[in-house]
Amino acid sequence: MHSTPGWLGWDDYAPFYDWENARTVGRRDVAFWCDLARGRGGPVLELGCGTGRILAPLARHAATLAGVDRSDPMLARARRRLRRTPRPVLLVRGDITTLPFGDGAFDLVVASYGILQSLTSERDLRATLSAVHAALRPGGLLGIDLVPDLPRWSEYSRRASLSGRRGRDSRITLIESVRQDPRRRLTIFDQEFVERRGRARRVRRFSLTFRTLSVPQMARRLERAGFHVQAVLGDYRGGPWDERANVWVILAEKLDEGLGTRD
Template sequence: MNQNIFEKNLEKYADPEMYDHLYDKYQKDLGIILKWANQDHPILELACGTGRLTIPMAQRGFQMVGVDLHEGMLERARRKAEQTEVMIEFMQQDCTNLNLPVRSSLAFMTGNSFQHFLTNEAQDALFQSVRRHLVDGGIFIYDTRNPVLKELSAVDEYEEKYVDKNGDRVIESHRDVYDHLTQILDCRTHRRIYRDNTLIAEEQDGISLRYSFPQEMERLVAANGFEIVQVYGDWDENELHAESISMVYICRVKTE
């Protein structure tokens, strides 16, 4: 898999400290992960970012390996792990071509990172790569946004406001356009940063996100040597339905 495909889609992660400011306190996905975790093998977190889940897992005594493509995110994760006094092996690798010195009973990928795998080829390569690093009967947990068609059918333009890590006021203008043929949502952001009501900076970035449908997902999982154990509509373990926010998959490696 060409790593450049993913590197071109990492603009949103250019500032790991800001990423933490926005997302570090989110823990809804931790509960399900802990239900499937055990001490028998190292646990793999894929697209681990700044260690939002890797670190609290290690604090609970699990042997953790965190993998991400973005070295800046990994550097911050290593600093946070050191400050928290936990030992975690963080490695920079492409998740479609993992080469880790461990096999695990559990691998997980949250934060909708699955949507970075934009093509059928990339999705297949991800599953095959994960499967090679799981023991027989090993579990792979991941989430992805549910493709609610009424939300994707029209160009979506909206604003968000928040205070950044420096205490400055930020207004973001978003424009999201969905391509029904590729199933990819192209998200563009124009960011204006104000300090004491004075505009001090403007930034732009973007990200492309692949949407997959439930029937499509069932076929993908089965074709790559897994079976679906459970699927939820969110991290609160609610049933998946047409209007669900997410699709949370718990998959098991098929045994012969």
């Protein structure tokens, strides 16, 4: 049976994404990606750039910058945010399994905030790692941030997990359920956003599906795809990773051509 594709749901999520993330992940990972881009100095690509939460700050540190995302409503928000950036940023609507860029075009590919967990099949993960490998120059870096331990989240049903104001006259409540499918390593979030404005009430429902590999499992996929795992970090200050870390960052370097075909 095919898994639900991980790109589903994001169009519906787009109007609420920044509101929710301002209350959850916030900007805690932003400086890490900006420092990495500044340190490398070459062209940067962000996979699944969404509303530009990371892409917009990156624009101050990368002379050449591109973002790719499959969701038009997410990209529309990114486009608005990027109007204020110092340099033009290329935004492309597309699927990360087939990247529409020239071979060796980038020095750094950023896969932040669990984007690789939106690949819900082994085939899509393999295709994406191969597309990233082609888009990087030899010696280029793929930076991956995985949302830790989604498979260990407790399941719950219709929990009011967030509530707050948006602007002067709107109030939003998120009612969330979590389901686990351990056999396929999937975690499914069923989300219901209720927005109240005066007496008007609007409800939007959608599901997001994520597939989580452990850090060692992901490291093996990277080595098979022609990368060398350079570092595994357990925080955004460069501290080492262990099983209990609440940040899972992997930095993987593209091996020189010719070595990348090892199986």
